[in-house]
Amino acid sequence: MLGQKLLPWDYGVRNLFRRPSRSALTLGGLTIVVLLVLVVVGFIRGLEKSLAATGNPNVVLVYALSSAADVENSSIAGRTPALLSASVDGVRRQHGVEYVSPELYLGTRITTANMPEPGMGLVRGVTTTAPLVRGQVQLAEGTWPQSGEVMVGRLAYSKLGADEQDLAIGQQITFDGQTWTISGRFTAAGSAFESEIWAPLTELQTVLKRQDLSLVAVAMDSPDRVADVDMFCRERVDLELKAVSESAYYASLQTHYKPVRMLGWVVVALVAGSGIFAGLNTMYGAVVGRTRELATLQALGFRRRAILLTLVQEATLLACAGALIACIIGLTFVDGAAVRFTMGAFMLTVDSVGISVACGVAALLGVVGALPPAIKAMQLPVVEAIKSI
Amino acid sequence: MSLVEVINVTKEYANGEESIRPLDEVSLSVEEGDFVSLMGASGSGKSTLLNLIAGIDLVTSGEIVVADTDITQLSRGKLADWRARHIGYIFQTHNLIPVLTAYENVELPLLLLPMSGAERRKRVEIAMAAVDLTSRASHYPRQMSGGQEQRVGIARAIVSNPTLVVADEPTGSLDDETTEQILQLLERVNNELGMTLLMVTHDADAGQRARRKIRLERGRLMENGKELHTAKIRTA
Structure with a gap:
């Protein structure tokens, strides 16, 4: 009707x-x-x-207690990864390789070939265990960085305010007084890693004249084992470490x-x-x-x-x-x-x-x-x- | 019982601080099949009375009974339904819907009535033929002359076979030749289709074409020089 x-x-x-x-x-x-x-x-x-997308509940971030969750300000001893491996049960291990990623993380001014002014970029010094712990990181093109090389996340150009072509494979970038050649590009499932530049850890430490680390990322067998790392950090007060699951860390950033x-x-x-x-x-x-x-x-x-x-x-x-x-x-x-x-x-x-x-x-x-x-x-x-x- | 009974109807409205009463306890009866013209000076209230009978305006007091229904007692929604079933309205300015074709304009009132698509088509075709506009069915109002538009308006008014067809100055905006065509058409609607017609006009010649000629003077209805008698107020 x-x-x-x-x-x-x-x-x-x-x-x-x-x-x-x-x-x-x-x-x-x-x-x-x-x-x-x-x-x-x-x-x-x-x-x-x-x-x-950045937070993985199986991964624990261990950084300096004094850094107040600001990883850039964190400085922990270079022996921390070995201590964690030896002291904590439940660290993921496959084919004899422990999923422990020592990392140096910093924000620094970076210049590309065509940039008149340097841009603020994020650099992470990593070893070959980094992609094991950061499972979402995939090499999209090129190769893993060797000496004098870096690989860039697919959004690193945006973070720098540079043209995408400036960070193409084979291009060079300069930071902290050293020029680096881009060897590869990686994706990370839309996570924050995509805006970073990854360099070999030891070489970055040499350039920065640092022997310490910013953090250690540890992949555990299960999220339940994250508490073991936390327990270790609480017991070893002399190390002044803090452990937070990666998902909790980024959840706090969500709140931020x-x-x-x-x-x-x-x-x-x-x-x-x-x-x-x-x-x-x-x-x-x-x-x-x-x-x-x-x-x-x-x-x-x-x-x-x-x-x-x-x-x-x-x-x-x-x-x-x-x-x-x-x-x-x-x-x-x-x-x-x-x-x-x-x-x-x-x-x-x-x-x-x-x-x-x-x-x-x-x-x-x-x-x-x-x-x-x-x-x-x-x-x-x-x-x-x-x-x- | 007459088809239309207007009983002691008063219409009053405010114009700023002034109160205007175009109709003062008027009464009128219209028999089925009648053709009544309602004349009077501008502002005499003839259109007001027509609109009250057509159910698009509300009385201040009194009753209007059309086909045994006291329309003054109907709610706004019921009144709209009642209009759809019982009233065919011919406007002075045609008031066709510009985005609809002549056929669709004529079909419009039928959309409000329960009937099949086939029945609707048949009725529209008959109405279009009655006003001799079958060939213009697919034309839009802007593609037609004023006279043709008014014929479509008449077809729209008669298509649902209403109880009462009301026409408010139907020739008011037309030239003499077209006026004559429209008046002939209205006579046919009354004579051949047997529809009751109430027409408001200020044109004395047009008014003379009706069987009953009523004048509205100073709020009173006059027929043949005499005031129409006031009827008793109906009681429920």
Whole structure:
């Protein structure tokens, strides 16, 4: 019965083509709003994904107790890996190799061939056990770095603010007074490692004139064994070590970036809100110009609800078209775009969550943008509205 | 019982601080099959009375009974349903929906009634043929002349075979030749289709085409120089 009393679907669709320039402008506005939402959600999702992908619950990070979880400031003895191997049970071992990765981690100014000014990059001195512990790290092209060589994460260029070609295999970069040749590129499943530059540990120690380490990453047989490392660090107070599971470490960073993420959602709300006001303005214009027509429909016997639904249908169709265009643009140009931040770099992620939020915002723009002007038009007495120009 | 009974109807509305009463306890009966013209000076309240009978305006007091239904007692939603079933409205400015073709405009009132698609098509074709516009069925209002638009408006008003067809200045925006065509068409609607017609006009010549000629003067309805009698208020 309700279906029979609704206005024809075509009526709403054809109204969109009635004033093509107005519809096109509205569509453009809605597309921009939804695209902005998609970019902000892509930023939040990319950041979350980067930090979440970095943490492995089986891996324990052991660093200096005094560094307050800032690994860059951590300095531990070079013998720590050997002590851990000898003292803690449950360290993962395969083919006689223990999954213990001694690492030196620092932020330093790096120059590429085409950069006029050095950029701030993240360098990790590693041994061949690093990829065993950091299982998500995959050599995408090139080779493992030998003497005088480094391998770069696929987003390292973004962190540096350099051109991607500047960090291609064979290119040279300079930091801490030494020039290094890029031997390979690696990926790390979207984790924070992708914005780093990895160099051979011993050579980096030599260049930096350091014998200490920043941290030791240890892969355990199971997450339950992480407590054993923690126990070791607590018992050996003389070593002044702290052990934290990698997932807990990055979870704390997630908390650290919570205000940023919250700000992102606030921006989403503000953008959506401004979009609704723009939509309201457009719909008021569209409805005011059709006052007599809407009154005629009422005079013929169409209920206000049916007319209201048609107006919402028109706005929602336009908003959905805007969402579709925005999603296509987003997936083509936004998804995967690298963004620099203090922890490194990450990629904007247009995923199902982002698309759902964008579509939700579009639907909201359609419905909320259309309802007030539609209700206002419906409140005008039919006899008055029917005389309007 | 008459088809339409207007009983002691008063319509009052505010215009700023001033209160205007275009209709002051007027009464009128219209028999089934009648063709009534309602004339009067501008602002005399003739369109107001038409709109009250058509159920698109609300009385201040009094009753309006159409085909045994006191429409003053209906809620807004019920009144809309009632209009769809019982009223065919012809507007002065045609009021066709610009994005719909002539055929679709005529079909519009039928979408509110329970009937099959085939029945709907048949009725629209008959109505289009009645106004001699079958060849223009696929044309949009902007592609038609004023007279053609008004004929589509008439087809839309009669397509659902309503209890009452009301026409508010149906020739008000047309030239003499087209006015004559429309008046002939309205006469056919009344004579051949047997529909009851209530037409508001300020054109004395057009008003003379109706069988009953009623004038609205100073809030009172006059017929043949006499005020129409006030009927008793119906009691439930």
